[in-house]
Amino acid sequence: MSTNYKYWAFISYSHADEDKAKYIEKIVTKYKLPKTLKECYIQMPNDLNPIFRDVSGLCAGPVDNSLDEKLKLSKNLIVVSTENSVKSSWVDYEIEKYKCFNSDCAIIPVIFSDKPIFNKLLEKENLVAIPFTKETEKKSICRLIASCLGSGIEPYQVKHRIDFGRIIRIACLVGCIIVGICYSFKKYENINSNNTNTYYRANKYTELPKPKKNINIASDPKEQQEESKEKLENKMQDYLKKEK
Numbered sequence: 001m002s003t004n005y006k007y008w009a010f011i012s013y014s015h016a017d018e019d020k021a022k023y024i025e026k027i028v029t030k031y032k033l034p035k036t037l038k039e040c041y042i043q044m045p046n047d048l049n050p051i052f053r054d055v056s057g058l059c060a061g062p063v064d065n066s067l068d069e070k071l072k073l074s075k076n077l078i079v080v081s082t083e084n085s086v087k088s089s090w091v092d093y094e095i096e097k098y099k100c101f102n103s104d105c106a107i108i109p110v111i112f113s114d115k116p117i118f119n120k121l122l123e124k125e126n127l128v129a130i131p132f133t134k135e136t137e138k139k140s141i142c143r144l145i146a147s148c149l150g151s152g153i154e155p156y157q158v159k160h161r162i163d164f165g166r167i168i169r170i171a172c173l174v175g176c177i178i179v180g181i182c183y184s185f186k187k188y189e190n191i192n193s194n195n196t197n198t199y200y201r202a203n204k205y206t207e208l209p210k211p212k213k214n215i216n217i218a219s220d221p222k223e224q225q226e227e228s229k230e231k232l233e234n235k236m237q238d239y240l241k242k243e244k
Contacts, residue, residue, distance in 0.1 A: 008048040008148055009108075010074035012094040014084035018055065020112055021080050023132075024144075025053050028078075031145055037157050048148055067094065072101045076148050081109045081117045081129060095121045108147045110140075 013021040142155035
């Protein structure tokens with residue numbers, strides 16, 4: 001932007017269309033120009049700031065003088081063309097003053113309907129309005145930014161292209177993270193398996209001795225006496241047999 005200008009654009013609108021003016025201001029000020037465009041044009045800025053809109057940028061002092069000064073210092077005039085702006089005397093005043101101050105600069109009408117609506121002062125200018133609808137929003141943003149830049153910049157130059165190199169780098173990084181997680185999980189499984197095998201091998205040689213079978217012992221003393229008598233009788237019989 002030339003040093004003669006302070007603002008990339010002056011937004012002219014009816015206060016009944018303040019929401020539309022805020023929308024246009026946000027689009028222009030938040031849009032970041034692509035690297036490819038800045039590589040071709042060394043003096044190309046990162047964004048189109050500042051933009052003047054009377055509610056957010058009007059300074060204290062006489063209103064007419066302040067507006068005139070802002071119009072002189074604006075590279076472009078963006079006119080929010082609606083049924084309200086057509087009836088607005090302030091919009092007509094800003095268009096007329098801007099044409100007097102900056103005859104060689106661009107006047108960019110934007111519309112929010114399929115039917116073009118122009119102020120009387122713009123009907124003979126053969127201007128092409130930029131429509132902002134759901135179907136044309138993305139293309140219209142590029143057209144508006146390119147129109148504000150001027151110098152023969154085309155809308156396709158302003159459009160952000162898909163950076164396939166960046167996508168590939170991100171995909172490789174994600175792949176490396178996944179491989180690292182899988183490797184760590186597999187290593188943990190191997191360590192856990194080795195610890196389990198070591199435990200079983202150690203316990204194999206440290207088994208406790210099996211308990212002996214319980215010996216049944218008669219608890220009644222009479223039963224013990226009878227068993228001892230039977231044993232004595234059996235021994236006597238065996239002895240007598242041997243003597244015979």
